[in-house]
Amino acid sequence: DPDANNVYLAEKVLNIERLMLIPGTIDFQVATCAYTNLGPPPGESAYAGDQTAAQWVRTVFHDFVTANVTAGTGGLDASVGFESNRTENAGTVFGDINFIDQTIKGFNLFSSVFISTSDFIALGITEAVLSCDPNSPMIQLRAGRIDATAPGPSGVPGPTDGITSQLAAFARAGFTKAEMITAVACGHTIGGVHNGDFSQIVGTQATIGTDDIDTFDDTPFVFDNIGVKNYLAGTLKAGGPLVTTTDALARSDLGIFTSDSNATVTAMATSQTSFENACFPIFEKMINTVPGTNPLLSDPIGPRTFITMDSRLDLTSTGVLTYSGFFGTYGKTAAPSTVTYEYGTVGGGNTGTKHSDSGVLQSNIINSNAGVPGGATKFPFFGNVTYYNFSDPIYTPTTNSLIVEGGIYSEPINLDLFVVPSLSYQSGTSYLVRAAILTSLLSSSVIHLNATLYYPYGVTSYAYNVGYAQFTQPLSYFTKLGSYTIFSGTIITPAPEFSASSKGGGGSHIDVSLGTTLRSVKANAGATPGVNVFIPCSTSDFPNCP
């Protein structure tokens, strides 16, 4: 079933894959592992104690750990965005913003109706760990989390709470003692403790940068087992500030690691592979701990080796139906020169093999800032990314799908009803929507279609969480074109109570429907990823648009 915004799980998966395959979108904020998406403060070197990858990993912990798995409440639901002012969520980063707020603000740059904030939080840890451990497989990511719209219960364990209370918090969230120890050791291999909010812990130790961080280990930009190794050996940082701080009551990592006589961390210290094999399933358990009311999550997201990055139906001025867009692929070896595909027809046949235009290798230079530690000039998260254009007339009225590379990827095509890109216009947040419906589907009693706008809004005045609201307007008869009847109407985005743009969010989408049974795919109205299907035009010109 689709969600409240008529979005299907398959569309959520596809849009996350697309974001992964557009270099310089979600990945730029954690490329490299040392990067900070706020940029270093004036006069500082690039690394001044704040690290976006570490903030994204810590945000997962603070969101999921207040779950109560017995009651089926809480978990990875983005409620943490409404809770960032709680003492248990302390963590101010450059620019005097809480790390959770800054995390969500960074995700909002790419907000769309397809990716919930909680799916972004889960995506964030997969991208962060891949950046800090580029030779590892990606943490398995599933899509389909539904966002909370209000704060949830408190209960993030703090460094001075004591082992009994920390164990109880993790147990409530469904984690055993060994799982808790693993989670802490895995989290505390990047980043560190800041003097600003934890001056009782980090005061006398060596600190780095404006934000006075004392890192957990000597390799804070690498997801590795150096921290647990040095903890066990008592060498170098010996486990870091939450082991060695002069404030004995705040030695939470020491208390946690010794709670099973170091058995768990000893196994994790054996090799980098044993560390990863312990950590990745625990991170997956954290991001898959969702409220009991959440629908089932998707299968793990690949991304598949071929997907459409953008695809759309259109009508030419003479009424010929076309399908066009581009494919994306990625890999560490050379990409094929073209992509092979076909259009499926009702009954299981197809209209014959086709080849795309030649592939165009995309630049994977993400952050060219030479000052970024690690020199992030090139950051191939998924290897080289190649795009291929395609564009075809659709001659067969029974066409119902696009099948790519023998079925590695396929998507449904609904010829009945669609927004017509070449006839639809946008001026700011106003839209002139033209929709085509097969004339054969219209009964004489149909006098209008409905166009629904899905637009971002700030859920509350104080949180950065962005949600999507709906606004539906009727479209009226406009003209006939080929086998289609065109309907037309204007949508002006209503002013939301809390503006999304002030929170860093995002684009809109429009679909059209006939009654309650027939609904088109969503046309992209300026959201990332995706190509805007609406042609720029000033509102005063709307009456004259062809």
Ligand code: HEM
């Ligand atoms: C009882 C359990 C835990 C306690 C008491 C605890 C405590 C802390 C504290 C006090 C900090 C310093 C925050 C700052 O100054 O910015 C911190 C940082 C961090 N924690 Fe934990 N933590 C726990 C569990 C976890 C877990 C399970 C994860 C894994 C997801 C995790 C990931 C991180 C990360 C990545 C940082 C570095 C943040 C940065 O550098 O900005 N923590 N933790």
